Amino acid sequence: xxxxxxxxxxxxxxxxxxxxxxxxxxxxxxxxxxxxxxxxxxxxxxxxxxxxxxxxxxxxxxxxxxxxxxxxxxxxxxxxxxxxxxxxxxxxxxxxxxxxxxxxxxxxxxxxxxxxxxxxxxxxxxxxxxxxxxxxxxxxxxxxxxxxxxxxxxxxxxxxxxxxxxxxxxxxxxxxxxxxxxxxxxxxx
Amino acid sequence: xxxxxxxxxxxxxxxxxxxxxxxxxxxxxxxxxxxxxxxxxxxxxxxxxxxxxxxxxxxxxxxxxxxxxxxxxxxxxxxxxxxxxxxxxxxxxxxxxxxxxxxxxxxxxxxxxxxxxxxxxxxxxxxxxxxxxxxxxxxxxxxxxxxxxxxxxxxxxxxxxxxxxxxxxx
Numbered sequence: 001x002x003x004x005x006x007x008x009x010x011x012x013x014x015x016x017x018x019x020x021x022x023x024x025x026x027x028x029x030x031x032x033x034x035x036x037x038x039x040x041x042x043x044x045x046x047x048x049x050x051x052x053x054x055x056x057x058x059x060x061x062x063x064x065x066x067x068x069x070x071x072x073x074x075x076x077x078x079x080x081x082x083x084x085x086x087x088x089x090x091x092x093x094x095x096x097x098x099x100x101x102x103x104x105x106x107x108x109x110x111x112x113x114x115x116x117x118x119x120x121x122x123x124x125x126x127x128x129x130x131x132x133x134x135x136x137x138x139x140x141x142x143x144x145x146x147x148x149x150x151x152x153x154x155x156x157x158x159x160x161x162x163x164x165x166x167x168x169x170x171x172x173x174x175x176x177x178x179x180x181x182x183x184x185x186x187x188x189x
Numbered sequence: 190x191x192x193x194x195x196x197x198x199x200x201x202x203x204x205x206x207x208x209x210x211x212x213x214x215x216x217x218x219x220x221x222x223x224x225x226x227x228x229x230x231x232x233x234x235x236x237x238x239x240x241x242x243x244x245x246x247x248x249x250x251x252x253x254x255x256x257x258x259x260x261x262x263x264x265x266x267x268x269x270x271x272x273x274x275x276x277x278x279x280x281x282x283x284x285x286x287x288x289x290x291x292x293x294x295x296x297x298x299x300x301x302x303x304x305x306x307x308x309x310x311x312x313x314x315x316x317x318x319x320x321x322x323x324x325x326x327x328x329x330x331x332x333x334x335x336x337x338x339x340x341x342x343x344x345x346x347x348x349x350x351x352x353x354x355x356x357x358x359x
Contacts, residue, residue: 032254037245041241064261066264123237143231143235143237144242146203171230175234178234
């Protein structure tokens with residue numbers, strides 16, 4: 001391949017060197033419509049920050065489109081999108097300090113939740129804030145998105161064998177918090 | 190039921206996701222859930238997460254897909270241009286280095302002649318009687334002048350190159 005053939009094409013933006021995007025505009029619009037709400041819900045509930053969820057969702061789609069992946073179907077594409085979003089969340093949490101996600105205190109993640117009024121009915125919001133970020137991710141992927149342990153391992157990068165135990169502990173903890181919340185609400189009434 | 194799970198927990202989670210729990214679920218499964226701690230937890234947690242998912246979905250403020258698609262195309266294109274630019278910059282630096290080496294070699298080979306020119310240059314003020322015009326002007330030029338002038342010229346050239354690369358980066 002000569003310089004003469006590459007440079008003008010790249011500058012024109014239509015060369016093979018730029019590579020075909022994984023999705024065409026119309027195809028992407030359909031995929032976006034079907035997946036955006038679920039992705040935003042995941043990001044908003046796990047980060048507890050709707051504004052951050054807006055930003056990370058846009059970046060997730062831009063990176064998704066930028067990745068040269070072969071066509072594997074919508075289910076795999078959706079899973080890949082959640083994986084990008086999970087990595088972006090992790091990067092965001094790690095950015096202020098160079099520490100492990102496990103060492104970052106809970107209050108650091110507790111950004112003000114503007115959608116708290118909706119949570120008061122569902123009771124999930126306050127309980128979620130008391131969970132570790134990784135547990136929020138696991139619980140959301142398992143019980144809101146319905147992903148299997150293998151799929152969760154693929155999205156989060158955790159070992160498949162450890163998902164079962166981590167999820168069991170997280171579920172046990174949030175179930176206890178939900179029951180307590182229910183009890184407290186019952187007493188107030 | 191095992192320590193960390195129950196064989197029927199997936200069934201319970203699926204029914205909750207489909208909105209069939211507990212009304213549209215078999216009585217036998219309901220009876221199992223009332224006795225199984227894992228399935229009871231799964232039903233509770235799945236129900237809460239499904240409600241939260243439905244609420245969060247309606248609260249989402251979604252941008253149009255078009256701008257996102259174009260932003261991704263722009264980023265891909267910029268990345269491709271950047272990939273092409275890297276070897277070009279390398280070639281530019283290589284060419285500049287060769288040019289400077291050739292220039293230095295040429296100057297070194299011509300040093301003898303330059304010394305002759307400088308001698309003539311040294312005699313020029315005397316020939317033209319400049320000392321009569323400027324009393325303070327040095328009447329004799331230092332013997333190392335033949336070295337100072339090319340060094341100054343080289344410094345000027347390098348400064349120009351640095352300024353050029355700095356401005357191009359900006």
